Amino acid sequence: MAGDKKPETEKAEKRFSRRAFVVGSGTALAGGALTAVSGTTAMAAQGTKKNAIDYPLSTKYLVYDSKHCAGCLSCMMACSMVHEGATSLSLARIQVHRAVLNQYPQDIVQNICRQCPEPLCVDNCPTGACHVSAENGNVRLIDQEKCIGCQTCMRSCPYSPHRPIWNPVTKKATKCDLCVDTPYYNKKGGPDGTQACVEICPANALAVVDKLPDQADNRGYDRNLQPPPKKAPPFGAFPKGKPKAKTEAPKAPAN
Amino acid sequence: MATPGFGGKILLVNLSTKEIRALDSEKYEMYGGGHGTATALFWEFCVAPGDWDLQDAFNPKNMVALMTGAMAGTATPAASRTSVSGLSPQCYPVQWFCHSNFGGAFATMMKFAGWDGVAVIGKAESPVYINIVDDKVTLEDAKALWGLDSWKTQEEIWKRTGVRFGEEWWHLDGGYSVQRPQIVTTGPAGTNMTRVASLIHGGGSGAGQGGFGGVFGSKNLKAVAVIGTGSIKIADPKGLKNAREWWDKTWPRAGGGFGGFGPASVSSCCAGCGIPRMCHNRDRTYSMDSDDCAESTWYSLVDHQTPTEINQKGTDICQQLSLNAMETCFMGPMSFPTDHNKDFPIQPKIPAYTALGWYMKKMYDMGIIGPGTKYDTSPLPMDAFKSEQFMEIYGIALANRIGIGDLLAEGTARFAEKLGRTDDFNTLCRLTMWGYQDHWSMPGVEWAYGNLLDSRDINNHDMSVGRKRGITCEQFVNILAERTLGKDPFWFDYTWEGDRAYKTGIYSESTAKWVAWHQHYWNYYKESVGFCDWGYSQLYNQAHAQGYGHTPEIEPKYLNAVTGRNHTFQDGLEIGRRAWNLKRAIFVLQGRHRKMENFTGYYYRPGASYCGYASELPIYDGTKWDWQNCRELYFTREGVDTFKTLFYKEEGWNPDSGYPTRKTLEDLNMKYAADHLQAKDKLG
Ligand code: SF4
Ligand code: SF4
Numbered sequence: 001m002a003g004d005k006k007p008e009t010e011k012a013e014k015r016f017s018r019r020a021f022v023v024g025s026g027t028a029l030a031g032g033a034l035t036a037v038s039g040t041t042a043m044a045a046q047g048t049k050k051n052a053i054d055y056p057l058s059t060k061y062l063v064y065d066s067k068h069c070a071g072c073l074s075c076m077m078a079c080s081m082v083h084e085g086a087t088s089l090s091l092a093r094i095q096v097h098r099a100v101l102n103q104y105p106q107d108i109v110q111n112i113c114r115q116c117p118e119p120l121c122v123d124n125c126p127t128g129a130c131h132v133s134a135e136n137g138n139v140r141l142i143d144q145e146k147c148i149g150c151q152t153c154m155r156s157c158p159y160s161p162h163r164p165i166w167n168p169v170t171k172k173a174t175k176c177d178l179c180v181d182t183p184y185y186n187k188k189g190g191p192d193g194t195q196a197c198v199e200i201c202p203a204n205a206l207a208v209v210d211k212l213p214d215q216a217d218n219r220g221y222d223r224n225l226q227p228p229p230k231k232a233p234p235f236g237a238f239p240k241g242k243p244k245a246k247t248e249a250p251k252a253p254a255n
Numbered sequence: 256m257a258t259p260g261f262g263g264k265i266l267l268v269n270l271s272t273k274e275i276r277a278l279d280s281e282k283y284e285m286y287g288g289g290h291g292t293a294t295a296l297f298w299e300f301c302v303a304p305g306d307w308d309l310q311d312a313f314n315p316k317n318m319v320a321l322m323t324g325a326m327a328g329t330a331t332p333a334a335s336r337t338s339v340s341g342l343s344p345q346c347y348p349v350q351w352f353c354h355s356n357f358g359g360a361f362a363t364m365m366k367f368a369g370w371d372g373v374a375v376i377g378k379a380e381s382p383v384y385i386n387i388v389d390d391k392v393t394l395e396d397a398k399a400l401w402g403l404d405s406w407k408t409q410e411e412i413w414k415r416t417g418v419r420f421g422e423e424w425w426h427l428d429g430g431y432s433v434q435r436p437q438i439v440t441t442g443p444a445g446t447n448m449t450r451v452a453s454l455i456h457g458g459g460s461g462a463g464q465g466g467f468g469g470v471f472g473s474k475n476l477k478a479v480a481v482i483g484t485g486s487i488k489i490a491d492p493k494g495l496k497n498a499r500e501w502w503d504k505t506w507p508r509a510g511g512g513f514g515g516f517g518p519a520s521v522s523s524c525c526a527g528c529g530i531p532r533m534c535h536n537r538d539r540t541y542s543m544d545s546d547d548c549a550e551s552t553w554y555s556l557v558d559h560q561t562p563t564e565i566n567q568k569g570t571d572i573c574q575q576l577s578l579n580a581m582e583t584c585f586m587g588p589m590s591f592p593t594d595h596n597k598d599f600p601i602q603p604k605i606p607a608y609t610a611l612g613w614y615m616k617k618m619y620d621m622g623i624i625g626p627g628t629k630y631d632t633s634p635l636p637m638d639a640f641k642s643e644q645f646m647e648i649y650g651i652a653l654a655n656r657i658g659i660g661d662l663l664a665e666g667t668a669r670f671a672e673k674l675g676r677t678d679d680f681n682t683l684c685r686l687t688m689w690g691y692q693d694h695w696s697m698p699g700v701e702w703a704y705g706n707l708l709d710s711r712d713i714n715n716h717d718m719s720v721g722r723k724r725g726i727t728c729e730q731f732v733n734i735l736a737e738r739t740l741g742k743d744p745f746w747f748d749y750t751w752e753g754d755r756a757y758k759t760g761i762y763s764e765s766t767a768k769w770v771a772w773h774q775h776y777w778n779y780y781k782e783s784v785g786f787c788d789w790g791y792s793q794l795y796n797q798a799h800a801q802g803y804g805h806t807p808e809i810e811p812k813y814l815n816a817v818t819g820r821n822h823t824f825q826d827g828l829e830i831g832r833r834a835w836n837l838k839r840a841i842f843v844l845q846g847r848h849r850k851m852e853n854f855t856g857y858y859y860r861p862g863a864s865y866c867g868y869a870s871e872l873p874i875y876d877g878t879k880w881d882w883q884n885c886r887e888l889y890f891t892r893e894g895v896d897t898f899k900t901l902f903y904k905e906e907g908w909n910p911d912s913g914y915p916t917r918k919t920l921e922d923l924n925m926k927y928a929a930d931h932l933q934a935k936d937k938l939g
Contacts, residue, residue: 071537072528073360077330081492087329088486089367095433097421098360100457101406104537109421111433161424161433168430168484184492186500200330200499202528 055122058115059137060178060191060208062094062198065225069205071098071108075197082185082196083174093165093176094197094206110205113163113176114221115140117212121153121164121175130164130173133180137191141177149173178208258284259490260325260817262371265292266392267300268385270474271315271377275392280371285924287827288371290354290782291834293320293340296374297352298837302844303931309352309845312344312466313448313473315378321439321479322372324785327362328487331813332499333528333790337362337439337456338782343710344450344473345466345582347668347690351710352841354782355467357439358534359460361481362785364437368483379475384412384440387481389429397477404575405442405455412438412480430484440478441468442577444654448472449664451579451611451653459535459550459570463579464691464711466666490819498812506796506805534789550580554612554646556587565643572647576654581692581712582666583653585612610692611667612649614684615659616640623674624659630674633658666690681856687712688854697858700749700761700888704770704898707852710842715777717792720747721882722871726802728880731795732873734802738794739772740824744880746772749872751888759875762894767901772828778838779831780810832906833923839908839915840928843937849913852899858890909939 076092084091095111119140122130129146130153132138142153142164149171153164164175179189179196187194191208198206204225213220257263257280264277283292297318302309307316319341326334336356343353365372368389375385382397400408413435418425420435437456444452445468452468453461471477489495528534554569555561561569573580587609615624619637624630634652639645652660662670668690671679680686687693687703691712697703699720705713723731732744739746746769750760759765780786793804807824814822839847871882903910907919916939920929932938 070528073363074330074332074528077328078496080486081330081489081495084486085492086486086488088484089364089434090430090432090484091486095421097433097435099421099435100359101410107537111421160422166424166431184489186493186496196496202332 055117055119055132056134056138057117057212058132058139058191060139060210061115061213061221062112062176062178062195063207063209063213063221063223063225064110064112065203065205065207066108066110066222067105067224068203068226069096069108069110069201070203071096071100072202073098074200074202075206078196078200079176082179082182082189085184091165091167091174093163093174095161095163095165110222111159111161111163112206112221113140114159114213114215115176115178117215120156120158124152124156126150126152130175133177136177136180139178139180139191140175141180142173142175144170144172144174144181147172257281257488258325259488259819260329260814261288262323262366262369262487264370265296265322266370266373266387267296268373268375268392268394269377270375270379270383270394270476273394275394277390285830286834286837287779287783287830288324289322289338289785290340290356291778291830292372292783293318293322293338293354293374294352294834294837294841296320297340297841298928300374300376302841303927305931309342309841310350312342312346312350312470314342315474316376317342317470317473318374318376319467319470319474319476320372320374321361321365322374322783323362323365323370324783325814325818326785328364328366329489329495329817330499331495331817332502333787334785334813335360335362335528336781336785336787337365337462338785339454339462339465339467341465341467341470343465343467344448344469345464345579345666345690346710347666347672347686349689349846351689351845351847352838353465353710355454355462355465355711356782356785357454357456357460357462358528358787359437359456361437361439361456361460364434364481364483366483366487367485368481369485370481370483373479375474375476375479378473382446382475382477384476384478384480386412386436387479387483388427388436389483389485391428397475400477401446402443405440405577406458406575408440408442408478409438409457412436412478425482427482427484432482432484434482436480436482438478438480440577441471442575442654443651444577444579444664445469445472446477447654447656447664449578449654449656450666450669451582451664453577453579455574455577459574461550461574461577461580463549463581464714466579466582468577468579489817491816494816495813498809498816501812502805502809506793506799506809528787549584549586550574552586553578553580553584556585556641561641565646568643569646569650572650576650578650578654582611583650583663584610585616586610586692587613587617609684611663611670614667614671614679615663617683618674618676623676630659630662635659667692685857686855687858697888700751700766701770701773703854703858703890704766704902705773707854708770708774708902713777714788715773715781716788717794718773720749720872723795723797723802725797728873728882730802732880735794738804738806739769740807741768741772743768745875747873748875749885749888750874750876751885751890751894755875755877756894757897761890762897762901764901764905767898767905770902771832771905774835775828775831777831778835779827783831783834784810784814784827786810833925836906836915836919836923837925837928839906840920840925840932843914843932844935847913849899849903849911852913853892854890854895859892859895861887861889912939914939 075094077087079093080088080091097109099107122140127146129143133141153173154162157163164173178191182189207225261280267276283295286292286295301318322338336358339355342350368387382401383394384397386393386395424431439454439456448469450466453463454468455461550570550573553573619625625632653663656664685693688706694712699718732747735747736744745759745765748759750756756762792806796804811824870886872885874883900910908915917929
């Protein structure tokens with residue numbers, strides 16, 4: 001956010017040097033690698049002790065339920081709409097990909113920003129545009145005014161597809177900010193507010209939680225978010241309860 | 256600058272000349288987008304030049320238009336269907352101008368590529384597919400794809416890009432995407448120009464009725480693939496969110512229609528779908544990305560419990576070959592006993608959905624085809640009828656026109672005609688209007704009238720007029736009168752016998768107005784805007800405090816938030832009326848006349864056996880309203896004649912011919928159509 005202070009980020013930046021990290025396959029990649037590992041198999045970036053970073057944890061995390069996602073892309077359209085005032089799949093900071101001809105559950109992948117405890121996007125940004133926002137629950141977000149469009153955050157994110165996204169019109173990067181900067185949202189967004197994607201999801205496949213999810217693999221983020229199953233009504237059945245019909249009786253018709 | 260919600264341009268591809276043009280969408284906005292705009296395009300490029308007789312759907316001059324509406328790509332719930340229009344090879348005896356639609360993310364992706372639709376005319380010299388990458392459009396060689404089924408075709412096109420979709424960002428000329436191209440294609444049933452071929456998008460989103468897969472085949476067109484990285488401007492994003500929340504809060508939804516029974520199985524067909532349970536399945540019994548409609552029971556035999564695995568495989572086969580499931584499946588008589596069933600030569604059951612597979616077997620059992628007849632049934636293994644092997648061979652023979660498959664590929668009506676058995680339309684195979692399977696046996700009065708006046712089984716499921724619990728019949732019809740804005744409860748009087756049928760019942764002016772309302776509604780809101788039949792219209796909702804459905808408030812709320820217009824619900828009906836009248840003018844040029852608009856005979860006799868979606872309908876007996884069992888409902892010729900006169904008058908058509916009048920067309924700003932009809936001596 002413009003005017004937002006980011007003392008932690010700047011401090012950390014000074015102490016942090018690019019480091020190797022381990023990904024799911026065991027391959028060591030430089031922080032600047034374009035793509036690291038598929039979203040479904042990604043291991044969280046694991047720093048060595050020596051380079052441990054003390055970024056404050058985000059107070060909120062977006063989690064998802066890939067087994068129950070309906071693949072409707074509503075979250076993506078809602079995301080771009082509240083941030084940009086226009087719907088777009090390419091400008092959505094949550095990326096759901098539906099591979100319709102794959103067998104369940106490989107038919108849908110949800111790629112969300114993990115608000116990493118050790119955010120390499122933040123760590124590598126040369127201008128401090130991508131930062132930990134103390135004023136917004138320590139969400140990792142990109143100050144559009146400071147972004148110089150170098151794409152370092154995109155390359156640094158260890159997940160693939162990279163979670164920071166590119167806006168080809170403004171020529172700047174953006175990323176999931178849990179709806180902090182949403183001029184077109186009808187609600188207060190951000191970690192203390194609501195998130196457009198969570199709100200719109202008709203399948204209960206997105207939620208925001210306080211506790212840092214397990215970083216070991218995707219299981220901390222990809223979890224069953226469904227309420228306990230209710231017995232479904234039979235086809236064509238009506239809900240229980242009578243409507244309170246207040247409509248007046250019709251007048252006697254003309255013969 | 257495009258109107259918010261629209262891409263702003265329509266792609267016109269002439270496959271004969273390889274000309275690719277962008278038309279300005281704004282010019283067609285008065286037709287509403289989708290099918291309405293397609294009707295206007297068809298007029299402009301196929302009718303106005305006056306250089307063919309509008310009779311053969313496989314003529315290269317025919318158009319197949321895949322159009323979107325204002326809602327696609329805006330996350331408006333259940334509102335992003337792609338409409339398909341053009342002359343239909345399935346319609347019988349005339350290949351009428353017709354329509355179908357399919358769900359999924361195709362319409363949405365078209366919009367993100369900046370297009371409101373693509374209209375294709377002409378015929379390519381050799382197989383091609385149309386590749387749309389934002390505003391770059393190319394005709395790609397599809398020789399290697401031509402023989403592939405609908406799934407392999409899509410996989411092959413994806414493979415050609417070399418991208419690991421979903422795993423990396425795809426860098427395109429104009430932007431970036433994680434998505435794969437959305438593709439609509441047809442399998443062998445289409446490339447072999449059968450009259451029963453669907454268009455398939457994804458695993459199981461399909462446009463079946465109309466047989467537009469065969470039109471693709473006739474044009475040497477294998478597929479349309481689109482990837483878009485752009486965005487769609489929303490006039491009032493906050494208003495759109497508010498509208499959706501208001502909808503969520505005000506209209507409680509209880510399941511609804513099709514869809515998975517349990518959260519694990521749910522998946523949405525349309526991008527943006529917000530209907531709980533939705534209509535497709537991720538891991539259900541049936542198949543991948545399949546919904547629960549006709550394809551999921553394609554090989555469900557009437558007198559046989561088809562094993563689940565065979566059923567599932569059948570669904571896949573039907574989609575891959577691109578067979579119109581409703582037309583080619585094995586549905587047959589169902590068990591709805593009535594007093595009149597004994598009049599029928601089949602069995603004491605109502606024939607419903609007597610589709611091609613069932614009819615073919617019946618012909619075999621009756622010795623009309625098969626050994627000793629001039630119709631060899633090879634390659635069908637008739638002695639293995641209830642087997643997986645039979646199912647597969649039937650599908651393959653049909654889609655590839657092999658042996659008896661060549662005859663079957665003409666569809667039930669033309670197959671029966673070839674056998675010299677058109678009387679069967681009336682008895683055994685019960686074809687409703689224009690060669691289509693009856694959708695159950697007479698699915699509803701307004702549905703039946705819709706079939707008669709349009710060119711296909713209209714397949715509109717929103718006319719929920721059956722008995723409701725917890726409310727009196729009188730209250731119910733008043734709610735409908737209020738919500739349609741028609742203010743006339745007699746629109747919903749289903750009295751079908753005696754004088755009252757003419758005064759307030761199914762032959763009355765009230766019914767004519769209700770049928771007209773319905774045509775205008777779906778011509779605009781469903782076929783043109785893209786609202787899904789499972790969500791709209793909704794006139795009644797039992798869970799709402801007053802029993803109100805979300806129609807007529809939600810449609811303009813969504814539309815206005817997206818487009819920034821200030822349209823009323825009636826404005827939409829008026830756009831629908833315009834498109835409907837232009838379509839009527841096309842029908843008339845194709846030969847439609849009042850004299851042709853008669854139901855198949857069985858609708859006129861006891862045992863037409865209305866089954867509808869509910870048999871207990873509102874009846875006004877002269878003093879009071881009550882639901883009555885209308886299972887025995889049938890029409891009379893005199894009654895339908897009266898209805899036609901009233902309906903034509905209601906629409907501003909000449910009651911003698913059914914032709915639109917100059918005044919009607921000019922009032923709708925379509926003087927050009929009146930002039931053309933006049934020049935052809937067909938003005939009403
Ligand atoms: S953009 Fe990537 S590195 Fe940055 S917080 Fe999100 S997932 Fe972590
Ligand atoms: S809105 Fe929910 S169901 Fe739809 S794609 Fe997003 S996460 Fe999946």
